[in-house]
Amino acid sequence: MKTVLRYALLRWRGQIIGWGVALAMLAFIVASLYDVALQMRGQLEQLLKGMPPELMMFVGGVDRVFSPAGFLDTRYFSMLPLLLGVFAVLIGSGLVVGDEENGTLDLILAHPVRRVDLIIGRWLAFCVALLGILAMAWLGLIIASSFTSIKFGWLDMALPFVALFGVLIWFGGLALLLSMIMPSRRLAASLTGLILAASYFVTAFARLSPNLSVLAKWSPLTYYQGGSAIEGFNVGNFGGLLLMAIVSVLLSVWLFQRRDIRIAGEGGWRLSFFARRLRKA
Amino acid sequence: MNESLALQTQGLTKSYGKVLALRGVDLDVRRGEIFGFLGPNGSGKTTTIRCLLDLIRPDGGTLRVLGRDPQRESVAVRAQIGYLPGELRLDEAFTVEAALRFFSRLRGNHMDWAYARDLSDRLNLDLQLRVKNLSKGNKQKVGIVQALMHRPALLLLDEPTGGLDPLMQQQVLRAIREAQANGATVFFSSHVLSEVEEIADRVGIIRSGVVVEVADPQALIDRALRRVRVRFKKPIELEALLRLPGVTLIDQGDGSSVLLNVAGDMDQLIKTLAAYAVIDVDIERPSLEEIFLAYYTEQP
Numbered sequence: 001m002k003t004v005l006r007y008a009l010l011r012w013r014g015q016i017i018g019w020g021v022a023l024a025m026l027a028f029i030v031a032s033l034y035d036v037a038l039q040m041r042g043q044l045e046q047l048l049k050g051m052p053p054e055l056m057m058f059v060g061g062v063d064r065v066f067s068p069a070g071f072l073d074t075r076y077f078s079m080l081p082l083l084l085g086v087f088a089v090l091i092g093s094g095l096v097v098g099d100e101e102n103g104t105l106d107l108i109l110a111h112p113v114r115r116v117d118l119i120i121g122r123w124l125a126f127c128v129a130l131l132g133i134l135a136m137a138w139l140g141l142i143i144a145s146s147f148t149s150i151k152f153g154w155l156d157m158a159l160p161f162v163a164l165f166g167v168l169i170w171f172g173g174l175a176l177l178l179s180m181i182m183p184s185r186r187l188a189a190s191l192t193g194l195i196l197a198a199s200y201f202v203t204a205f206a207r208l209s210p211n212l213s214v215l216a217k218w219s220p221l222t223y224y225q226g227g228s229a230i231e232g233f234n235v236g237n238f239g240g241l242l243l244m245a246i247v248s249v250l251l252s253v254w255l256f257q258r259r260d261i262r263i264a265g266e267g268g269w270r271l272s273f274f275a276r277r278l279r280k281a
Numbered sequence: 282m283n284e285s286l287a288l289q290t291q292g293l294t295k296s297y298g299k300v301l302a303l304r305g306v307d308l309d310v311r312r313g314e315i316f317g318f319l320g321p322n323g324s325g326k327t328t329t330i331r332c333l334l335d336l337i338r339p340d341g342g343t344l345r346v347l348g349r350d351p352q353r354e355s356v357a358v359r360a361q362i363g364y365l366p367g368e369l370r371l372d373e374a375f376t377v378e379a380a381l382r383f384f385s386r387l388r389g390n391h392m393d394w395a396y397a398r399d400l401s402d403r404l405n406l407d408l409q410l411r412v413k414n415l416s417k418g419n420k421q422k423v424g425i426v427q428a429l430m431h432r433p434a435l436l437l438l439d440e441p442t443g444g445l446d447p448l449m450q451q452q453v454l455r456a457i458r459e460a461q462a463n464g465a466t467v468f469f470s471s472h473v474l475s476e477v478e479e480i481a482d483r484v485g486i487i488r489s490g491v492v493v494e495v496a497d498p499q500a501l502i503d504r505a506l507r508r509v510r511v512r513f514k515k516p517i518e519l520e521a522l523l524r525l526p527g528v529t530l531i532d533q534g535d536g537s538s539v540l541l542n543v544a545g546d547m548d549q550l551i552k553t554l555a556a557y558a559v560i561d562v563d564i565e566r567p568s569l570e571e572i573f574l575a576y577y578t579e580q581p
Binding site for chain 1: 334355357366368375427437
């Protein structure tokens with residue numbers, strides 16, 4: 001499993017560095033703008049007051065925009081699930097099926113590697129990759145904040161990233177699970193991406209429309225705290241997302257152990273195990 | 282399970298939807314032999330090999346690999362196997378050496394690195410090249426090296442010489458013979474019949490998911506019809522020749538030469554010919570390829 005984990009990280013090292021540096025730079029830019037926003041507060045408040053109340057609710061109110069945690073939330077942490085969600089969905093859907101579709105999985109599984117070790121090793125690599133990216137972004141935020149009036153402790157500033165990690169592994173786990181069932185990685189990634197986008201908008205618009213609040217309960221992003229985690233981390237939300245991700249991974253392991261490995265170019269739904277069971281029944 | 286067998290399958294079946302890929306494959310491969318698995322594309326060669334590796338699960342039948350059940354003891358079985366897939370794909374992010382080290386680590390570093398270097402040298406494979414820059418033939422060489430480098434007890438090779446030039450093909454066949462000399466069993470599929478004839482101790486012919494023949498290549502050839510052209514000093518009466526079992530006339534010529542078909546033993550014909558003044562005897566021995574083709578053109 002150690003070899004699988006290590007080589008998966010080696011393969012993704014470019015992406016990890018790329019995403020990490022980009023998010024760190026974005027954190028740097030956003031944090032740097034906070035003092036500018038404070039200096040222009042009067043003008044900006046006038047501008048915000050002219051906005052429709054629905055839109056104000058969307059950003060969380062005037063006071064929230066000018067509090068350090070609120071500013072970071074609306075300007076940075078609220079968009080990270082969508083941005084980094086792309087990485088989570090693509091990596092999650094390709095953890096095993098990527099190699100299966102490009103034909104390299106046959107040779108790997110012809111070695112003395114248990115299927116469960118392969119999938120768990122890759123999953124752990126995915127988690128480490130996410131933590132690496134988030135750590136770089138966190139570092140960017142800490143460095144940038146030290147030059148501004150955002151005065152949070154280092155650990156406090158890590159909490160929104162921990163919350164983000166929870167929601168990202170939820171989507172990564174879903175992408176992995178769907179890739180075990182659907183005919184192609186692309187389809188699994190597309191469907192998970194669609195769920196990610198839908199979840200983002202349902203959660204956002206639920207603040208405007210009470211009718212959507214029932215639907216929002218099913219949206220994983222409802223349980224993502226974003227920047228407000230700095231002021232109080234919700235362990236229950238994080239634990240729930242983590243638990244769901246673990247369930248997705250365990251289901252994926254169960255499915256992967258029971259199905260045929262396809263050769264490159266093969267298509268079709270991956271339900272041959274169930275079809276065999278049905279035939280035998 | 283017979284302990285003298287490296288591979289044993291009985292009634293192996295596998296279908297993909299409505300397509301029956303294997304329709305009851307029965308195979309016994311002895312330990313230490315080189316077994317050539319012949320068949321055209323789509324006959325079930327690769328499906329059989331993938332069942333042996335537990336990459337796919339058969340619908341029915343039993344299989345044993347080195348005395349073990351490859352589904353129940355999958356890791357233990359694969360630890361003793363060197364596998365070369367028919368359509369080899371390698372991770373292009375690494376150099377050849379990094380790719381080989383990755384495969385070695387997957388085996389817990391149970392490999393002979395000096396042997397891997399020796400094989401690479403013999404195959405003119407540069408370990409420092411990046412996999413993405415390799416030609417198809419060079420990628421095949423990487424596949425050969427990774428299959429052999431840990432000196433496995435069983436080699437499963439799907440089209441091992443595919444994409445290689447004749448010189449390299451000979452190197453690969455030499456390496457396979459060396460592996461056998463060191464005690465390995467080699468099960469390889471091919472449709473290059475000349476190489477099968479050259480190195481296989483026995484061959485199995487698979488046709489539409491069923492093994493239709495297992496024999497040693499020489500026995501297959503010996504069993505087949507031979508064409509015998511005989512030139513006599515003067516015309517002879519053919520009755521004595523045509524009375525012999527297995528001998529039929531193809532062409533009488535001008536009476537002093539004759540073209541015959543001979544099935545089975547040549548002994549009686551040679552002894553009968555000794556009574557005549559013979560100028561020349563030309564025996565056309567069919568190639569394995571002709572025999573193989575006959576299986577696919579004559580049988581329903």
